[in-house]
Structures are given as structure tokens and as C-alpha cells.
Amino acid sequence: MNHLGHPNTSTLSDEEIVKRVVKGEKYLYENLIRKYNLRLYRISLSIVNDDAEVEDIIQTTYLNAYLQLANFQNKSSFNTWLTRILINESLLHKKKSMRRNQLAIESEKDEMHHETPLKNLMNKELKVILEKAVSNLPEKYRLVFVMREIEEMSTHETMEVLDLGESNVKIRLTRAKEMLRNELSDYYKTAQLFEFNLVRCDKVANFVMSNINL
Structure with a gap:
């Protein structure tokens, strides 16, 4: 038994865990989170370069991936699939952040010079x-x-x-x-x-x- 009181699942592949999570064993999803946290963190940080924002992005990535698990069809590895979701979320976040910053700058300029x-x-x-x-x-x-x-x-x-x-x-x-x-x-x-x-x-x-x- 692991520390959560569930059978030891350390030997399960990512794909096997996904199948079992989809069938109702939701607690197994934590295995994937703990396994890929560091990797997602490093990749997202290289895009966004803001530690606090990266944490939000990773959380959103895991939530989005969980909602789409039923559509995961093993055409690529779970790792690759999850990383793509993270990158898309990071790029989207960066784009929105840049847009907000630009609007703030333009607003400040308008206020100062208009x-x-x-x-x-x-x-x-x-x-x-x-x-x-x-x-x-x-x-x-x-x-x-x-x-x-x-x-x-x-x-x-x-x-x-x-x-x-x-x-x-x-x-x-x-x-x-x-x-x-x-x-x-x-x-x-x-x-x-x-x-x-x-x-x-x-x-x-x-x-x-x-x-x-x-």
C-alpha cells in the first residue's frame, strides 16, 4: 500500500494509469501529477519566465488534461500529449499577459499625453x-x-x-x-x-x- 492507502501503482505505465482514471480510479491521477511536475515547471518557466504564473499554468494544464483524458488515444505518449497542452497553455498565457501589459502602457500614455x-x-x-x-x-x-x-x-x-x-x-x-x-x-x-x-x-x-x- 502507498501513503495514500491505495495499492502500490508505481509499476503502472502512464497509459495504464490513464485508462484506470477514466474508468473511475481518480486517485491515480496524482501519480501523473507528481511524476511530471518538475518537467512541466521547467518547460513552462522557459516560456513565461514568471515563477508565480507558471504555477497557475501547470494547475490549469493538469485540469485541462484531466477533462480530456477520455479523448487520449495513445497516438503519442502521455508525456508528449501533456507537454503539448502545457506549451499551448503557456503560450496562451504569455500572449494574454503581453496584451494586458500593452493595454496598460497604452492607457498610461493616453492618460499622460491625450x-x-x-x-x-x-x-x-x-x-x-x-x-x-x-x-x-x-x-x-x-x-x-x-x-x-x-x-x-x-x-x-x-x-x-x-x-x-x-x-x-x-x-x-x-x-x-x-x-x-x-x-x-x-x-x-x-x-x-x-x-x-x-x-x-x-x-x-x-x-x-x-x-x-x-
Whole structure:
């Protein structure tokens, strides 16, 4: 008796096992699985080159082979027949995987580069709005904002140019940012082109401001 509690079948040929499995001795199929696992693994890995995916492919191969056992007619060895099923499954899996990857790449490119007329309009409109918002700042706040955030001057350089103390530079910059946030929020609340509720307005305003390095 073997470890499964069944008669020892180690001397049976593949073809004899197939016949007995088809007749109802399903437990014998495990003999074939254990016998060919390593071979199928190596062959599939050479095609797919992904260890995790190979495991799924092998499982699918054994299931497909089991469902087709009744059609196995000994025109070739069971080993050859099983390997053909594995190769077909591996190639199919690889083709699907490549297609998924290609679609993902194309989708990412479209998202990054696809510019619709509406998107172009919104980008131009946003640029105008931001420029207008900055120009509307009181001069003492606008100067600090432009120097620190647009020209990327250091706090020390800004202090020297404007003859201000460090705390004044920081306070004016903070105040300028607050004014810009408020103006952008007010714009989206009153704009007629799109309808935004307050939560979405705040979200858009905060996103825009964070992306212009405020």
C-alpha cells in the first residue's frame, strides 16, 4: 500500500494509469501529477519566465488534461500529449499577459499625453486665473510670493532685496498663499462653466495650490 492507502501503482505505465482514471480510479491521477511536475515547471518557466504564473499554468494544464483524458488515444505518449497542452497553455498565457501589459502602457500614455479640446481650454483658463490671482495680490505680498515661489529665491535673498526681517518675509508669504487659496476657491464656487459643490471646490483649490509649490 502507498501513503495514500491505495495499492502500490508505481509499476503502472502512464497509459495504464490513464485508462484506470477514466474508468473511475481518480486517485491515480496524482501519480501523473507528481511524476511530471518538475518537467512541466521547467518547460513552462522557459516560456513565461514568471515563477508565480507558471504555477497557475501547470494547475490549469493538469485540469485541462484531466477533462480530456477520455479523448487520449495513445497516438503519442502521455508525456508528449501533456507537454503539448502545457506549451499551448503557456503560450496562451504569455500572449494574454503581453496584451494586458500593452493595454496598460497604452492607457498610461493616453492618460499622460491625450489632450482634448476641453482639457486644453481648461489648462489655458487655469493659467489665466492663476496669473490674475497673483497679480491681484497687494504689492507687498505679491513681491514676496514671486521672489520665493516663482523665482525660487531664498528667504535670506528676499530679506536683503526687500530690506525685511525673516519673520516679515515668512508672514507675507503665508498671507499671500492664503489670499490665493481664497481667490481660487471663490472662483470655482461662482464659475458657470462647471458646477462644483464646496467640498470639490476646496479639493480642486488645494490640489492646484499644492502643485504650484505653495
